Amino acid sequence: MASSSVIAKQSTYNVVTTDLSSSIEKIQDYKSLDLEPFEKSPVWSDEYLSQLNIQRRPFDFQIELIQSVINSGNSIVSLRTGAGKTYIAALLIKYYYMKKRKEKDEQFLTFFFVPHRSIRDQQVTAIRDVGDLRVMACDDNSTANEFVQYSHIVVCTPQKFLNCLIDKSILLNQIDLLIFDECHNCIGNHPYSKIMEQYLVYHQLEHQPKIIGLTASCGTKLTNPKLVLEELSDVEKRRNNALNKLYELCATLNCHNVVTVKKEEHIEELNKKIHRPIDDQILAIQSMSFDQYIKKLEEVIKSLLSYIGSKCSPSIDVSIDEQQLGQEKNNAEIKNNFTNVILIKYMIMFVKRLDALTDLPLKSIINDIIKKIDLFYNKKETPIEIETEIHHYCLQIVNSIVDRLKESEYYLTNPKLDFLTKKLQELIKQRDNARGLILVSRTLYAKLMFDYFNEREDIKNIIKPCWLVGQNGVDYQNSLSEQDEALKNFRKGLSNVLIATDIVQEGLDVPECSFVIRYEFVSNEIGTVQSRGRARAEKSSFFLVVDEGSKNHIKEMTTRLKELEMLEALNSWQQISPDQLKLNLQKVQDGIINQWRVEAELKQIIESNLADSQTIDGKVSCRSCDHYLGQLSWIRKRNNSYFIRQQQLTERIEIDCFSEERIFKEIQVKGKVLCGNRKCREDIGAAQKFTDRPDILEICALTCKKLKFSFKDLHGNYHISMFQKWADVRFKIHELEPPMSTNTLPVRQQNTILLDFC
Structure with a gap:
């Protein structure tokens, strides 16, 4: 491997907290290390672990997976959430590090990719657990190449690495190992895919880094409801499609195998040692008695949408959805129709709140509507005349409905939230130091539910909420420091309920998390697997709270069938001979590379004519x-x-x-x-x-x-x-x-x- 001196763009980096002159390694003689037990022995003795300075004994099923990867080469490790994929990866990194020191004693470098910055520091801590390796996190204000000279392992988001790879401040021949956490994201235009495009198309070298992918779910990513239902109704089509998607994932990652726990005694150990939710339910709620109160506000919002739509030129149909409104706004921007741009923003805001009527307190929705109307209007020093009219009219109508709804027993809550609150109190009282997640679909939900729980005096000493959303949310945002603070408080137990969007669905590791509740939030089969895995504590619970017969209810039933599809694909994979797998993977990879090249040539033609x-x-x-x-x-x-x-x-x-x-x-x-x-x-x-x-x-x-x-x-x-x-x-x-x-x-x-x- 080339030394760090081959870096095309050298950066100056001052390490403040790490004394680079002192060795962190306890292993002094790598030449005499015997790595054969690591590679072949199903049992590692205490003496052997001590020789390798491994303080925590891996489970037998983890050793099986480690040795499967060593024997297979580039591989995807498929293992349920919470079963130690990161620790397996860390031990594999240490193995390849020790092997290189034993054979050549040259510089060693691994990049460990995390899909979200929120889990970066968590993974750094987990990897350091194996000892002898200098692990550094590429922080938000640094570039990945700054850590190359000082690290054995750099943990970073894939975009940080991709930027350096493209501008050649990092070269692949400097690197021994690439690890893709949550590798099922390696599809489409995700940075994982872009890294592999560089790897397979533009950096075909004699020395290429080994690759390990980590995932709890090799999903198929079908999102079209018609295609999903068509596929699920055809057993053969379902099986073939799932297997083809598995081929595509492996071929894109240049992996030769998907390794899973196979030995019966190890499967038994996995089920015994790694806790899974014992209570996994879809809690379908009937809100019929609440409908009469919803209808009052629903009628008002629809009348306002109709009124605003009629003021647009051309007018806009009140029946169109949020996505269609977004397209109308885009058209208005192209045509310089400033009036429509402004009015459509109001319409999009109302449509979002209309969708939330059965899920959030009426008071919260009304207050949020008033806040947004004022925010839109007051930031302008001289609003156009039609916006002044819309602003005043909307406030007048919304305020008029408040007096009527205040008489309702559901003004401050609703049946679904009452049910959720009771369920939370029940779960929190079941154990000491209970903690749980509520996953929601929108930043609007996260913020308003946080406010709702905070304002209820009767549960103040029971439910202690915090909320976490991304920094680019449309309605509400958390800065990076606010995200870090929320996670820190949740991990320490200062907050016992974390209300979040899917920013935490992948990778968040809180062993004390005893329940996960998805509140009207269904993404796909991967999301279901990932969110279930966040419930890490013994005898944990996993719920979906949803309106009975709703789109989300039906979608979840479909999603759980898709989970079965993933298992079928993995079982089918194990039945295929290694030679046949190799041929099939090569064929799929050739197609992927050819597609990348065609797209690159087209892009080059476009750029040359710019x-x-x-x-x-x-x-x-x-x-x-x-x-x-x-x-x-x-x-x-x-x-x-x-x-x-x-x-x-x-x-x-x-x-x-x-x-x-x-x-x-x-x-x-x-x-x-x-x-x-x-x-x-x-x-x-x-x-x-x-x-x-x-x-x-x-x-x-x-x-x-x-x-x-x-x-x-x-x-x-x-x-x-x-x-x-x-x-x-x-x-x-x-x-x-x-x-x-x-x-x-x-x-x-x-x-x-x-x-x-x-």
Whole structure:
């Protein structure tokens, strides 16, 4: 393996908390180590474990899986949640590390990928448990290549690694082992797939890292309800489809086998040692007595939707769903129909609350509606006339329904929430230090349910909630520090109920978690397996609370049949001979690689025909209102950031400063950036400053999906394009010029707008 000196882009990294001059290793003589028992013996003696400095004895079923991987080469480890996949991976890392030290005594490097940053530190702690390995986490403000020289194992999100792989600041021939946690995500455009595209297409070397995938479920990812039902009704089709998806996953990961626990005595040990929920139920709730109260608010919301839709030009049908409204908004943005853009935002907000009527307290929904209406309206200094009319009318109508609903016994709650509250009290009182998860589909649910439990005085000393959602939620968000704080409080027991979106469905490890309740939340069969596995404590419980006969109720029944499909696929896999598996996998992989190459060639053709932004007559504007921000020719990029230089920054945007500035590595964040149009004031980014570029003064980071690009053709006509991310733009962007020397800097600096890569 090449040494770290081959890194194309060398970074300077100062390790503060780790003394690199002192050895963390207790094994002194690797040359004399006997690794044959590790590879072949079903029992590892205490003396042998001591020689290898392994403090915690692995279970026999874990040893079986470790040896299966060693014998098979690149493999996927399929094992139920909570059974120690990370510990198995850590022992395998240590094995390959010891083997290399024994044979060559050269530098060793593993990258361990986690799909979510929220479980990064948890995995670091688990891997360090095997001893002798320097394990470091690539934090939010660092790049993955900064840790290469100082680590045996780098734990990071896949995008961090992919960025370095693409810009060649990390080379695959530096790496011994790649581990993909929750590897079932390796499909489509996920960063896992993009890493493997680099591995199989662009980095075909004599030395390639070994690969290990970890998963509790090799799902088939069918989402079309018609296809799911069609497949489930045909046993042969179901079996073949599941097996084909397993081939696709293995071929994409370049894995030769899926290893599972096979020996009967080890299966018995697994079932005995690793707790599974003893109570696994779908709790279907009948809310008939509540319907009369829902209908009052439902009728009001539908009347408001009809009223707002009639004010749009052209008018919008009240019966369309949230996805269709999103498309209508997109069309309005392209056509510069600012009125419709504003009104459709109100309609989307109302549709979301309409869907939540049977799940959340009426008071909470009404208060949230009022809050959102005011938020939309008050952030504008001079709202357009129709928005003023809509704002006043909606508030008047919503407030009028409040007085009527206050008389209802269900104004502060509803039957489903009453049932959930009683169930929570029952579960918490069953054991000391009980803790559990409530998984929900939307950030709206997480926040309003948190408020609901907090406001109930009668359960204040029983249910101690916290909530956790991503930082990019539409309705509500948690910052990274807020996410960390919520997880820390939950793990310590300061909170005993964590209400969260699916940000914690994969990978969160809290051994004390004694119950998981999905509240009107059904994703797919993988989600069901993953969420069930979060209930780790002995005699734990796993529930789905859902309206009887609802879409989610039916979907869960289908999902549980899909679980059976996954097991059938694994059983079928074990019956196929190794030679036949190899042939089948090669055929599937050839097809995947060919598809990647075709897509890459098409992308290259498109890029080669992209017009130079320096020669395009075009402009950049706010997507919502078409407020002018600058010319396309002004755009520059630096790493993953994009800039527009201009002298009249304050005339085109408004900055809403934070009370305290925030520092993220070389970026200093001052506040939010709002559209300069007083009738719009859309939140379009963050005011920032590069601390390592004093020649650039105040900058503003804007999000690509908040922008609109207009191009003028040869006939003088403008064409509008909108992109979700900068990688998709259809014009070439030039790199930011290097800083000028101090004696050539102009007296007066230009201000700059920075547009981030997403």
